[in-house]
Amino acid sequence: MDIAPLPDVYRHAPFAQDCAPRRLLRLFSGKWTTMIMHTLHLGGGASRPGQLQRALPGLSKKMMTQTLRDLERMGLVEREIMQVMPPVVEYRLTDLGREFVEPLEMLYRWGAQHAAALDQVDRNMAMADARDAP
Amino acid sequence: MDIAPLPDVYRHAPFAQDCAPRRLLRLFSGKWTTMIMHTLHLGGGASRPGQLQRALPGLSKKMMTQTLRDLERMGLVEREIMQVMPPVVEYRLTDLGREFVEPLEMLYRWGAQHAAALDQVDRNMAMADARDAP
DNA sequence: CTGCATCCTGGGCGATACTG
C-alpha cells in the first residue's frame, strides 16, 4: 500500500517562534494575568488590591503584586498611590491594556459558550487516567 | 481628600478558578500545544512527525511527542500508525480537536492584526529593563 | 523515521513572616 505524501505546508513559511500570535498567547499564559486584567476591566477599569484579591479566590498577595508589577512593566496597568494612612492604592488599565481586553473577552466568551467541549476534554482525560493508572 | 469606594464587582460572583474560560486558557498555555494544533489544521488536519518538526523550528522531538500524547489523552488528536519500514505515522485532529481551531484562529488573527500593540508591550518592557538594570 | 528513557536546569508559583 502506498502512502500519499502530505503537503509540507510550512516548508517555505516556517512558523516563526516570535510571531505576533505566539507573543499574544505567551502574554496570556500566566496563571493570573488574564484574570486580573479581566477583573480590572469588569470593575470599570480600576480596582484596589483588596478587592482584586477578594475577587480572585486563591490569588496570593505575592502573586498579585508580582503579576501587577509585570503588567506595569508592560505598560498594561498603571498604579496610583494615595499617600494616606492607611495607604490606598488603585490599579487601572492603561489604554494599551484596554486593547487586550478584546481578545481576552473573545476567548472567555468562546469558552463559556463551548463549555461542553471543555467538559468533554476533561472526561477524556479522566478516562485515560483510569485506563493507565491501575 | 475623600476616596470614593469602588464597586466590588465580584463580591457576589467570585471568579471561579475552574470556570470554562479559564480552562480554555490553561489548555492553550502550553508552549507548543497551539502551534501544533494550528499546524495540523493548516496541513489539512493531518501531519507526520517529521513535517511537524520541520514546520516548527525549535520544537524538540521530546516536546513534540509529549505534547501530542497529551493532545491524544484529551481526545483532540488521534494517531494512525502504518506498519511499514521505516515506520510511518500520521497525526490528525479529531472532531473535538477541530472545534478548538476556531478560538485559536481568532486569537492568532487578533495577534496578527494588532502586532503594533504587542510591539509596544515589548518596547515598554525593554525600557523598564534599561531603567532598572544599570 | 519514530519514539521512549534519563538527567538537569530555570522559573512559575505558593506559604510564611516581617515592615510602614
Place this chain on the structure above:
DNA sequence: CAGTATCGCCCAGGATGCAG
C-alpha cells in the same frame, strides 16, 4: 491596608542517547 523578602516545591521544557 499595601508591599517586600525568603524559602522551597514542582514541573515545563530542553539535551542527549538508545531502540524498533
